[in-house]
Amino acid sequence: MHLSRYLKVFPSLDKPDHFLLYSTLRGSMVAVPAATLQALQQGEGFTAEAETLSRLGMLVPDPDTEKEQMRGLLERANGRSRNFKAMVVLNLDCNLDCGYCYEGQFRGGHYMSGATADLLVQTFSRDRICQGWDLTLSFYGGEPLLSLDLIERISRPLQRMAREKGVKFGFNLVTNGTLLTREVAEKLVPLGLTGAKFTLDGPPEIHNGERPFASGAGSFDAIVDNMASIWDLVPINLGGNFRECNYLEFPRLLDLLVSRGITPEKLRHVQFTPVTPQAGCADQSSGCASSDAPWLVDALMYLRGEILSRGFKTSRPGVSACVVELEDNIVVNCEGKLYKCPAFMGWEGLSVGSLAEGMKQYHASHCIGNWQTEECLECCYLPLCFGGCRFLTLSQGKLISDVDCKRQFLDATLERILQQNLTCPAAGTTPA
Secondary structure, three states: OEEOOOEEEEEOOOOOOEEEEEEOOOOOEEEEEHHHHHHHHOOOOOHHHHHHHHHOOOEEOOHHHHHHHHHOHHHHHHHHOOEEEEEEEOEOOOOEOOOOOOOHHHOOOOEOOHHHHHHHHHHHHHHOHHHOOEEEEEEEOOOHHHHHHHHHHHHHHHHHHHHHHOOOEEEEEEOOOOOOOHHHHHHHHHHOEEEEEEEOOOOHHHHHHHOOEOOOOOOHHHHHHHHHHHOOOOOEEEEEEEOOOOHHHHHHHHHHHHHOOOOHHHOOEEEEEEOOOOOOOOOOOOOOOOOOOHHHHHHHHHHHHHHHHOOOOEEEOOOOOOHHHOOOEEEEOOOOEEEOOHHHOOOOOOOOEEOOOEEOOOOOOOOOOOOOOHHHHOOOOHHHHOOOOHHHHHHOOOOOOOOOOOHHHHHHHHHHHHHHHHHOOOOOEEEO
């Protein structure tokens, strides 16, 4: 047996002469004595320990076989998936005026037409639901709740068709939160609403400056009031966008939420990410475009620790690939054009088809499998990265075929993340 190449080893902070072994592929972690680690590195693991470590994905029979299995991992995952996920952009309009909004250049009151919505229903019913696929939609904008009529027009027939075919249908909202009142939630839950992503950019004085209503008035109180009123109906994910000059203030937001009755068990997930101008959908970001700037590494680790220490859940490392690599994901813009990533909307040559014409071949144009090089396949971080974010490489003036290597970022953060998880296990984490 051999140690997996997709394994990181760190000193244990609370057990002298022990090391933490972490499988970047399985997400498993175990502490072993230094002597055991040395024996494993020399191929002399003891039988009982070897059996356990093999089960955890830390020992493998053959490193070359493991590497070839990794090469085909995403292809196998795509082949197994039966849950199709689509982000549906209902409009490019909004009742907020966020200074960093990447959609500003596209805005102008663009709304999906009823005919396009009906074509979407027809397409997903025929190509997915009737073929035995579960279907999950994420309604996005602009502000999707400015198109409440379209949400109903799309979800009602899809839900009915899914029930007839014995598959699952549901949808979530990526919303600024100002319009998701309890009355609206009560209307949408029976149609399949399963979650909502809200955004708060810090405590009131920061948030209201970053995300005011179009009138200039602050939006913080309206959002928090809605969160407090719907948490028992709709699982809530909370995001927020920070800057170098204000991230130290974000813990006050968490304390303020608790004082308003929004305690940790009332939020499914909390994650703060940096403001990245023109880098895709800020309300949707999961941090895929994070850089390894020293201040940002410190900010992300600080905020993650503050989230966990207060008992809120946040993300943990896990197998992750650019959405471009996942065949069961698509973005539909308000005109019915198809994209593989919401950040690609409006980029010349990056549409992959339309509802009317169908999906076109995109493997070459989007450089699918750009990570299948010896350098990437040998990298212990490959399961957490798979070539990184395509949009980030483009926004930096690179080619879409270039990988967005996360080694420096993960070198700086992974050990700290794992130690945080050990320090605050009661808070819990959710997959990335």
